[in-house]
Amino acid sequence: MEDEIRIGVYICHCGSNIAGTVDTSEVTEFAQGLPSVVMSKDYMYMCSDPGQNMIKQDIKQLRLNRVVVASCSPTLHEHTFQQACQDAGLNPYLFEMANIREHCSWITEDPKLATEKAKALVSAAVRRVYYQEPLEVREVPVTPSVLVVGGGIAGIQAALEIANAGHKVYLVEREPSIGGHMAQFDKTFPTLDCASCIFTPLLSAVGQHPNIELMTYSEVEEFSGYIGNFKAKIRKKARYVDEDKCNGCMVCVEKCPWKAVSEFDEGLTQRKAIYTPFAQAVPNVPVIDTEHCVYFLKGTCRACERFCGPKAIDFEQQDKEVEVEIGSVIVTTGYDSFDPSAITNYGYGCYDNVITALQFERMCNASGPTMGKIQLRDGSEPRSVAIIHCVGSRDKNYHEYCSRVCCMYSLKYSHLIKEKIEDAEVYQFYIDMRCFGKGYEEFYERLSNEGVTFIRGKVGKVTNRALTDGEKGKLVVVAEDSLMSALIRVPVDMVILSTALEPRSDAEAVARLFNISRSADGFFLERHPKLDPVATTTGGTFIAGCAQGPKDIPDTVAQASAAAARTLAMISKGKVEIEAAIAVINEDLCSGCKICNLLCPYSAISFDEEKRVSRVNEALCKACGTCVVACPSAAITGRHFTTEQIMAEIEGILV
Amino acid sequence: MSFEPKIVAFLCNWCAYRGADLAGTSRMKCAPNVRPIRVMCSGRVEPDFVLKAFEAGADGVLILGCHPGDCHYLEGNYKTMRRIALLKNMLSQLGIEDERLRLEWVSASEGGRFASITNEMTGQIRKLGSFSHRNGEGSNG
Numbered sequence: 071m072e073d074e075i076r077i078g079v080y081i082c083h084c085g086s087n088i089a090g091t092v093d094t095s096e097v098t099e100f101a102q103g104l105p106s107v108v109m110s111k112d113y114m115y116m117c118s119d120p121g122q123n124m125i126k127q128d129i130k131q132l133r134l135n136r137v138v139v140a141s142c143s144p145t146l147h148e149h150t151f152q153q154a155c156q157d158a159g160l161n162p163y164l165f166e167m168a169n170i171r172e173h174c175s176w177i178t179e180d181p182k183l184a185t186e187k188a189k190a191l192v193s194a195a196v197r198r199v200y201y202q203e204p205l206e207v208r209e210v211p212v213t214p215s216v217l218v219v220g221g222g223i224a225g226i227q228a229a230l231e232i233a234n235a236g237h238k239v240y241l242v243e244r245e246p247s248i249g250g251h252m253a254q255f256d257k258t259f260p261t262l263d264c265a266s267c268i269f270t271p272l273l274s275a276v277g278q279h280p281n282i283e284l285m286t287y288s289e290v291e292e293f294s295g296y297i298g299n300f301k302a303k304i305r306k307k308a309r310y311v312d313e314d315k316c317n318g319c320m321v322c323v324e325k326c327p328w329k330a331v332s333e334f335d336e337g338l339t340q341r342k343a344i345y346t347p348f349a350q351a352v353p354n355v356p357v358i359d360t361e362h363c364v365y366f367l368k369g370t371c372r373a374c375e376r377f378c379g380p381k382a383i384d385f386e387q388q389d390k391e392v393e394v395e396i397g398s399v400i401v402t403t404g405y406d407s408f409d410p411s412a413i414t415n416y417g418y419g420c421y422d423n424v425i426t427a428l429q430f431e432r433m434c435n436a437s438g439p440t441m442g443k444i445q446l447r448d449g450s451e452p453r454s455v456a457i458i459h460c461v462g463s464r465d466k467n468y469h470e471y472c473s474r475v476c477c478m479y480s481l482k483y484s485h486l487i488k489e490k491i492e493d494a495e496v497y498q499f500y501i502d503m504r505c506f507g508k509g510y511e512e513f514y515e516r517l518s519n520e521g522v523t524f525i526r527g528k529v530g531k532v533t534n535r536a537l538t539d540g541e542k543g544k545l546v547v548v549a550e551d552s553l554m555s556a557l558i559r560v561p562v563d564m565v566i567l568s569t570a571l572e573p574r575s576d577a578e579a580v581a582r583l584f585n586i587s588r589s590a591d592g593f594f595l596e597r598h599p600k601l602d603p604v605a606t607t608t609g610g611t612f613i614a615g616c617a618q619g620p621k622d623i624p625d626t627v628a629q630a631s632a633a634a635a636r637t638l639a640m641i642s643k644g645k646v647e648i649e650a651a652i653a654v655i656n657e658d659l660c661s662g663c664k665i666c667n668l669l670c671p672y673s674a675i676s677f678d679e680e681k682r683v684s685r686v687n688e689a690l691c692k693a694c695g696t697c698v699v700a701c702p703s704a705a706i707t708g709r710h711f712t713t714e715q716i717m718a719e720i721e722g723i724l725v
Numbered sequence: 726m727s728f729e730p731k732i733v734a735f736l737c738n739w740c741a742y743r744g745a746d747l748a749g750t751s752r753m754k755c756a757p758n759v760r761p762i763r764v765m766c767s768g769r770v771e772p773d774f775v776l777k778a779f780e781a782g783a784d785g786v787l788i789l790g791c792h793p794g795d796c797h798y799l800e801g802n803y804k805t806m807r808r809i810a811l812l813k814n815m816l817s818q819l820g821i822e823d824e825r826l827r828l829e830w831v832s833a834s835e836g837g838r839f840a841s842i843t844n845e846m847t848g849q850i851r852k853l854g855s856f857s858h859r860n861g862e863g864s865n866g
Contacts, residue, residue: 145742169761172745172746173749177752178755187760578794582794590832672798696766696801711769720783
């Protein structure tokens with residue numbers, strides 16, 4: 071028989087956060103009078119060491135077998151107090167928390183009403199905890215390999231960290247080569263390192279690493295399992311070039327007579343129908359773009375095949391499906407660049423010399439379409455350039471957030487223009503200069519002294535309608551100079567739009583595949599914005615880089631390393647704890663109707679044909695409780711959220 | 726003294742509960758009439774819970790989950806949507822006003838939405854008056 075229920079209740083002041091509004095001594099006194107409560111106390115900071123020690127001592131001395139702490143949100147400190155209970159020998163599932171800060175003191179003005187609500191919340195927790203049962207946390211082994219999705223700088227950094235630690239990495243990239251956006255860049259701010267010089271060695275390190283299995287031109291199609299034990303099904307799209315035979319001579323590319331717009335060069339130039347995105351591509355194996363290859367369109371040509379020395383061209387190649395087992399996954403799918411044609415008054419797509427930041431980046435790049443020459447569409451050199459900040463960022467009509475990197479790359483562009491065209495005039499139209507990183511403010515100072523004109527104000531439009539002779543044949547940038555409170559017109563030859571970084575167009579599908587939440591701006595949501603920035607709410611699934619939100623290269627690399635460290639921690643521990651609060655089926659009550667089988671979103675419930683009952687796979691159950699509600703025989707119990715417990719909570723909260 | 730309704734709110738752990746937390750950290754003013762109960766998913770809210778709340782003295786019930794498509798458990802909220810539609814049919818047969826039960830979606834980033842739903846619902850129920858089941862006025866019909 072179970073012992074008498076002995077509940078201890080602790081009311082936290084949280085400094086003045088709670089006690090400033092809620093009368094904590096009144097709540098403490100109230101708690102004392104609740105059924106089965108043997109002791110109630112209030113204290114300044116329950117989460118502090120002395121606070122936790124108080125709980126531990128009371129559990130031992132007063133033989134408490136249930137504990138309630140009324141303080142902040144359980145998302146913050148539930149684990150802290152559960153651990154304290156466990157340290158004192160009390161099963162952590164015999165602990166319950168009442169959230170009287172976020173849900174009470176911080177949102178209620180009237181102290182009297184706040185105190186009443188706090189009492190209700192404490193009463194609910196006390197009544198609930200009475201019915202709580204000890205549960206055993208189970209441990210499962212961790213598969214010592216990691217899936218990294220996305221081969222930009224974030225994915226590359228993470229993959230190398232894990233591989234260098236001696237563990238297997240599957241790096242999946244959708245494009246024919248790894249590299250992502252960083253491979254497109256020319257120089258990097260604020261140090262002006264050449265992006266290729268620092269990046270291409272990493273690309274080849276990934277390509278050669280014995281622990282990295284690189285899968286380019288591939289996508290994850292299915293993802294299942296649970297923390298420590300995931301399975302991914304990856305589709306390797308047919309390249310029509312045998313990776314083992316190809317020696318990377320690129321004769322096929324040279325001989326191919328068919329062209330398409332180059333995605334890598336942001337449409338500034340053309341590539342062949344058989345191509346690698348850029349010269350330093352890893353792997354250095356071309357792909358055939360079936361939408362532009364005339365053999366796939368009309369059945370003729372085969373020039374590439376004829377000239378290929380090692381006979382690597384294989385028109386019969388099929389997509390391949392590969393299944394891998396991993397313990398954790400890092401999603402580093404990056405960002406899309408905002409399409410400025412949506413803002414029609416900036417004239418992108420209408421005027422030849424209005425270009426995006428990434429187009430300028432390609433133009434500046436020594437291996438780009440103009441070999442690094444900054445030029446107008448007609449081939450001549452611009453004498454004046456306007457750079458418009460915050461195109462699509464900090465704008466209620468598009469994205470409200472700041473894209474964080476645009477101020478800095480715009481400054482970088484000023485420098486590059488000045489470096490290549492000495493007497494060129496450069497105008498920066500900004501809202502605020504945000505130069506927040508290490509060495510960034512200094513870079514801004516430096517540029518201010520390089521003869522760049524800074525104009526504070528949002529640009530209203532870009533037009534080719536000249537009002538004066540000086541404006542003829544020019545692009546006129548019309549803006550309000552908010553420091554002078556004057557409308558100004560600046561005629562220039564070229565306009566660069568500093569476009570926002572936005573979530574990938576398929577971010578929603580990717581989020582669903584990996585069960586990641588997204589924040590209001592559409593980027594992937596971290597588990598905690600400050601204390602858990604690379605984890606997600608799904609155990610074993612991590613995020614890094616711009617997929618989580620706009621950020622620069624140093625921050626991306628830091629996040630990627632952090633995510634790698636998290637996966638390595640799982641591997642080195644070798645096992646993970648699995649949620650104990652799962653659904654269980656009472657076989658005696660189960661009628662075998664199978665309603666729950668189809669309902670479970672994780673296919674965690676299967677049917678035992680022999681016994682004619684359903685059964686929950688404990689490792690797959692994620693404890694949502696949907697099956698519990700649906701069972702017509704009430705045969706399923708949702709542990710730690712049992713009907714009895716919630717009913718008691720409802721009664722308690724309505725005192 | 727004017728009538729102060731009691732409203733029970735079932736919040737899913739992943740979206741609505743965190744949205745409510747955000748209302749707290751942003752110090753948004755919310756009517757103290759709304760009393761939150763955490764469940765892992767809005768799909769765990771049994772119709773019985775709603776009936777129990779009315780029986781135990783609630784004047785209104787809120788169920789708040791993740792937006793359609795954003796459910797942490799993929800599709801729990803779709804199930805809630807269907808169950809609540811059926812429950813509403815039943816409530817109307819019992820003579821319980823439709824406005825007393827409300828299903829809404831609040832994401833983890835929508836602290837403001839949580840606050841406005843809370844305040845709106847409180848105002849609405851205050852207008853509607855007490856669900857005085859205990860005095861025998863309500864469901865004896």
